[in-house]
Amino acid sequence: MAAIAARREFFETMVIADYDLARAAKAVPDGDPRFVAAAVDASDSAAIEALITEHRVTHVLNAVDPRFVLPIFGAAQSAGVDYLDMAMSLSAPHPTHPYEQVGTALGAEQFAAGEAWRDAGRLALVGMGVEPGLSDVFARYAADHLFSEIDEIGIRDGANLVVTGDDGEPIFAPSFSIWTTIEECLNPPVVFESDRGWFTTAPFSEPEIFEFPDGIGPVECVNVEHEEVLLIPRWVPAKRVTFKYGLGSEFIGVLRTLHQLGLDRTAPVRVKGVEVSPRDVVAACLPDPATLGDRMTGKTCAGTWVKGTGTDGEPREVYLYHVVDNAETMAGYGAQAVVWQTAINPVVALELLANGTWSGTGVLGPEAFDAVPFLDLLTAYGSPWGLRDSTA
Amino acid sequence: MAAIAARREFFETMVIADYDLARAAKAVPDGDPRFVAAAVDASDSAAIEALITEHRVTHVLNAVDPRFVLPIFGAAQSAGVDYLDMAMSLSAPHPTHPYEQVGTALGAEQFAAGEAWRDAGRLALVGMGVEPGLSDVFARYAADHLFSEIDEIGIRDGANLVVTGDDGEPIFAPSFSIWTTIEECLNPPVVFESDRGWFTTAPFSEPEIFEFPDGIGPVECVNVEHEEVLLIPRWVPAKRVTFKYGLGSEFIGVLRTLHQLGLDRTAPVRVKGVEVSPRDVVAACLPDPATLGDRMTGKTCAGTWVKGTGTDGEPREVYLYHVVDNAETMAGYGAQAVVWQTAINPVVALELLANGTWSGTGVLGPEAFDAVPFLDLLTAYGSPWGLRDSTA
Known part of the structure; x- marks a missing residue:
C-alpha cells in the first residue's frame, strides 16, 4: 500500500504502524519524507487512539487480520476520524442451526454503530479491499x-x-x-x-x-x-x-x-x-x-x-x-x-475521499458510492x- | 498391560510408572497388592535408575513413545537389569540420499550396545510388542x-x-x-x-x-x-x-x-x-x-x-x-x-523370561527365541x- 501511495500526491503524511516497528519501517518507501513508521498493538484501542492524536491522523486504514477490526474501528470512532478496512468484524455461527441460519453476521457489530458514526458526521468505509471492495x-x-x-x-x-x-x-x-x-x-x-x-x-x-x-x-x-x-x-x-x-x-x-x-x-x-x-x-x-x-x-x-x-x-x-x-x-x-491487488483498492478509495469525489457519513460499503470515478482512477493507476x- | 498381567502368577511386584502419578494409579488393577504406582520422568535416566533400585526391579518394560527409548534403555543398562521395549530407538534419514540409503537405522544405537549387554550377562529384548514383536x-x-x-x-x-x-x-x-x-x-x-x-x-x-x-x-x-x-x-x-x-x-x-x-x-x-x-x-x-x-x-x-x-x-x-x-x-x-493387542505380547514375553523358557544375553529381537512356547502361551492367555x- 505504501509503495502504491508513494506514487500519488493526495496526502501529506502516512503513518505505517505495526506491532513490530522494524516491519513497519521496512514498508516505508525509501527517501519519501511523507511516510513515518510507528509501533502499535492492534488489539489496544487506547494505544491506537493515542497514535491518531499524536500524528493528527484524518483516516485510519485497517490492514490487519479481521480479529483486530473492532479495536481499530472503535479507536477511530473514539478519536472522531474516518475509517476504512478491507475485512469486516468476524461472524459467529448460529448456536443451533449453523448451516441454515446466520448467527452473528460479518460486520454486524460495525453496522450496529452506523447511527453513532452518522451522528458524529464521520465515515467508516468498510470492506474496501479487492474482495470485498x-x-x-x-x-x-x-x-x-x-x-x-x-x-x-x-x-x-x-x-x-x-x-x-x-x-x-x-x-x-x-x-x-x-x-x-x-x-x-x-x-x-x-x-x-x-x-x-x-x-x-x-x-x-x-x-x-x-x-x-x-x-x-x-x-x-x-x-x-x-x-x-x-x-x-x-x-x-x-x-x-x-x-x-x-x-x-x-x-x-x-x-x-x-x-x-x-x-x-x-x-x-x-x-x-x-x-x-x-x-x-x-x-x-x-x-x-x-x-x-x-x-x-x-x-x-x-x-x-x-x-x-x-x-x-x-x-x-x-x-x-x-x-x-x-x-x-x-x-x-x-x-x-494477491498482496498488491488487495492494496491498490484502498489507496484508490483514500484518494477519492481525500479529493472529495467520494463523501458520506455512517458505516457504508463500497457499493454505497458511485462506481465510475473509482474504476476510472483504478485505470489511471495503471x-x-x-x-x-x-x-x- | 497391568489388566492382563493381573490374571497371571509369574511376578511378585509390578511398578506402573508414569510422568503423571494419577495416570499410573488409574492403571493399577483394583485390589491387587502386587501393583504399585510411581511417578517418573521417562527422559530422566537417573530418576529411572533410582526407581529400579528402590523397588528391586529385575525387568524394565518400556511402554512409552520411542523418543524415550534411549534414556530408559540406558537406565536399565546402568542398573544392571533386563530390559524390554515395544519400539526401538529412532532413525535419522540419510543426509544426502534419504529415499535411497539408510542413515541412522531404527535400533542402531541399541544394537551398538549389544556387546556391553552380553558382557554384563543381561538381556535387552527389543521390539517385543505386537508389531514389532x-x-x-x-x-x-x-x-x-x-x-x-x-x-x-x-x-x-x-x-x-x-x-x-x-x-x-x-x-x-x-x-x-x-x-x-x-x-x-x-x-x-x-x-x-x-x-x-x-x-x-x-x-x-x-x-x-x-x-x-x-x-x-x-x-x-x-x-x-x-x-x-x-x-x-x-x-x-x-x-x-x-x-x-x-x-x-x-x-x-x-x-x-x-x-x-x-x-x-x-x-x-x-x-x-x-x-x-x-x-x-x-x-x-x-x-x-x-x-x-x-x-x-x-x-x-x-x-x-x-x-x-x-x-x-x-x-x-x-x-x-x-x-x-x-x-x-x-x-x-x-x-x-489396538492398545490391548500391543499390551498382551510383552506380558507373554515377560512370563517366558520369568519362568526361564526364554533366556539370553545381549540386545536381541523376538525372532532370536523359539517361537513355539510364545505362540502356545499367547493361546493359553485366550x-x-x-x-x-x-x-x-
Missing part, C-alpha cells in the same frame, strides 16, 4: 449501467498462481493469510436471497467450475463466507447474492483435513505446559504470504458475475473482473500479486479492469 | 516350521476399526499414538534385500491391496518404516523383508497434508512468544487413542506374510496373523483393541493366532 464497486457499476433487473450477483475469485520451492517443485504456500482463509472457508458460507434474506449452508457447498479470463481458465469454486454477501444487498437490489472462491480441490482437501483434526481451532490447547491456538501454529508453520512473490508465477482474478435483464430489456450475463499478473507486480512494486459479456 | 515371532515360526527357503517376509497390518463421534458419525481418531504414526509413516520406509542390504524408498511406496482375514477384507497397504525390517534379517534368512501398513487412502491423505504444511515437524516453532513442536500440537488436538474403546467398533489384524519354498520343496505362501475384536477387549478388559495357507 472492488467486487462491490463492480456490483454497483452493473446495477447502475448494465442491468435493469438483477437475478444473481456472484463474486467469483480464482487464480493460477504456483509457488515453487528451492528444488523448483510446486509447494503448498497459500498466497493470502491462512488464518483468514481458514476462517472464511470453514465458517458456514452465507447466501442472500431477496425472498428469504440471509441464510447459511455447509462449508464448500454448491461447487461449480467457473471459467476465469486472461488465460487462468476453469477453476472449481465453492461457497465461502464473505463480506460482499452482507454488503451488496444493502445498496444493490438483486434476487440472489453469493461468493464463491476458486480454492481448487487440493486446497479444499487441506482445509477439510485441518478441520477434521481440529487444527483450525482458535481456542488454545495445552501442549507440554504452554497454551497455543492450533490455528496460530498452522500459520507459523507456513511461509509469510507476503514473502512469496519471487517464487510465485501466474495471475489472480477478482470479479463479479452478474445475470439478469439488461438495460435494453433483454437477458444479460456479464463478468466484471480485475486480473493481476505476479510478474508485473513483482517487477513494478516488489510485491506479490491497473485496468475488464468486462466479459457472455450474454447468450 | 508377535510379527517377528511369526517370522521365526515360519522359518523353523513351514519353509525351507524364504523369498519374502512381509509384515502386513490392517484393520476395519471405526470411531464414531457424539452424533454417531465416523470421526477421524487414530487408534494408535499419532506422534509415532507420523514418525513411522513419514520417515523413509526401509526395505531389506539379501543381495543389497537395507535401503530406503519414498514414503507410501509400493501400494498394494492386501486381503485381511476374519471379515476385515481388502485394505490398501503401503511401505512404512518399521522395526521388523531391521530385526528379522539378523536372525531369519530371507531374500526380502518389508513392512506395509494398511493406512487406507483417507489416512494417507491426512499424513500427506500434515507433511505438506510442516505440521509433522518435531522441531519447535515460535508462536506468539511460546515455543511448541507442531507435531505435539497435532497430538494435543486429537483424542487420546486409549480412551476411544467405547466409541470404536471393528477388528485389527497384525500378521506376517511369507512366500518361498515349503519344507516339502514346493512353493508355499502363508499369512500368520492375530486378530483382535474391539468388542471383546472392551468387554473383557475395558481396553480398546488369544489364539491364525494361519492362512494361500499356496497356489
Whole structure:
C-alpha cells in the first residue's frame, strides 16, 4: 500500500504502524519524507487512539487480520476520524442451526454503530479491499449501467498462481493469510436471497467450475463466507447474492483435513505446559504470504458475475473482473500479486475521499458510492479492469 | 498391560510408572497388592535408575513413545537389569540420499550396545510388542516350521476399526499414538534385500491391496518404516523383508497434508512468544487413542506374510496373523483393541523370561527365541493366532 501511495500526491503524511516497528519501517518507501513508521498493538484501542492524536491522523486504514477490526474501528470512532478496512468484524455461527441460519453476521457489530458514526458526521468505509471492495464497486457499476433487473450477483475469485520451492517443485504456500482463509472457508458460507434474506449452508457447498479470463481458465469454486454477501444487498437490489472462491480441490482437501483434526481451532490447547491456538501454529508453520512473490508465477482474478435483464430489456450475463499478473507486480512494486491487488483498492478509495469525489457519513460499503470515478482512477493507476459479456 | 498381567502368577511386584502419578494409579488393577504406582520422568535416566533400585526391579518394560527409548534403555543398562521395549530407538534419514540409503537405522544405537549387554550377562529384548514383536515371532515360526527357503517376509497390518463421534458419525481418531504414526509413516520406509542390504524408498511406496482375514477384507497397504525390517534379517534368512501398513487412502491423505504444511515437524516453532513442536500440537488436538474403546467398533489384524519354498520343496505362501475384536477387549478388559493387542505380547514375553523358557544375553529381537512356547502361551492367555495357507 505504501509503495502504491508513494506514487500519488493526495496526502501529506502516512503513518505505517505495526506491532513490530522494524516491519513497519521496512514498508516505508525509501527517501519519501511523507511516510513515518510507528509501533502499535492492534488489539489496544487506547494505544491506537493515542497514535491518531499524536500524528493528527484524518483516516485510519485497517490492514490487519479481521480479529483486530473492532479495536481499530472503535479507536477511530473514539478519536472522531474516518475509517476504512478491507475485512469486516468476524461472524459467529448460529448456536443451533449453523448451516441454515446466520448467527452473528460479518460486520454486524460495525453496522450496529452506523447511527453513532452518522451522528458524529464521520465515515467508516468498510470492506474496501479487492474482495470485498472492488467486487462491490463492480456490483454497483452493473446495477447502475448494465442491468435493469438483477437475478444473481456472484463474486467469483480464482487464480493460477504456483509457488515453487528451492528444488523448483510446486509447494503448498497459500498466497493470502491462512488464518483468514481458514476462517472464511470453514465458517458456514452465507447466501442472500431477496425472498428469504440471509441464510447459511455447509462449508464448500454448491461447487461449480467457473471459467476465469486472461488465460487462468476453469477453476472449481465453492461457497465461502464473505463480506460482499452482507454488503451488496444493502445498496444493490438483486434476487440472489453469493461468493464463491476458486480454492481448487487440493486446497479444499487441506482445509477439510485441518478441520477434521481440529487444527483450525482458535481456542488454545495445552501442549507440554504452554497454551497455543492450533490455528496460530498452522500459520507459523507456513511461509509469510507476503514473502512469496519471487517464487510465485501466474495471475489472480477478482470479479463479479452478474445475470439478469439488461438495460435494453433483454437477458444479460456479464463478468466484471480485475486480473493481476505476479510478474508485473513483482517487477513494478516488489510485491506479490494477491498482496498488491488487495492494496491498490484502498489507496484508490483514500484518494477519492481525500479529493472529495467520494463523501458520506455512517458505516457504508463500497457499493454505497458511485462506481465510475473509482474504476476510472483504478485505470489511471495503471491497473485496468475488464468486462466479459457472455450474454447468450 | 497391568489388566492382563493381573490374571497371571509369574511376578511378585509390578511398578506402573508414569510422568503423571494419577495416570499410573488409574492403571493399577483394583485390589491387587502386587501393583504399585510411581511417578517418573521417562527422559530422566537417573530418576529411572533410582526407581529400579528402590523397588528391586529385575525387568524394565518400556511402554512409552520411542523418543524415550534411549534414556530408559540406558537406565536399565546402568542398573544392571533386563530390559524390554515395544519400539526401538529412532532413525535419522540419510543426509544426502534419504529415499535411497539408510542413515541412522531404527535400533542402531541399541544394537551398538549389544556387546556391553552380553558382557554384563543381561538381556535387552527389543521390539517385543505386537508389531514389532508377535510379527517377528511369526517370522521365526515360519522359518523353523513351514519353509525351507524364504523369498519374502512381509509384515502386513490392517484393520476395519471405526470411531464414531457424539452424533454417531465416523470421526477421524487414530487408534494408535499419532506422534509415532507420523514418525513411522513419514520417515523413509526401509526395505531389506539379501543381495543389497537395507535401503530406503519414498514414503507410501509400493501400494498394494492386501486381503485381511476374519471379515476385515481388502485394505490398501503401503511401505512404512518399521522395526521388523531391521530385526528379522539378523536372525531369519530371507531374500526380502518389508513392512506395509494398511493406512487406507483417507489416512494417507491426512499424513500427506500434515507433511505438506510442516505440521509433522518435531522441531519447535515460535508462536506468539511460546515455543511448541507442531507435531505435539497435532497430538494435543486429537483424542487420546486409549480412551476411544467405547466409541470404536471393528477388528485389527497384525500378521506376517511369507512366500518361498515349503519344507516339502514346493512353493508355499502363508499369512500368520492375530486378530483382535474391539468388542471383546472392551468387554473383557475395558481396553480398546489396538492398545490391548500391543499390551498382551510383552506380558507373554515377560512370563517366558520369568519362568526361564526364554533366556539370553545381549540386545536381541523376538525372532532370536523359539517361537513355539510364545505362540502356545499367547493361546493359553485366550488369544489364539491364525494361519492362512494361500499356496497356489
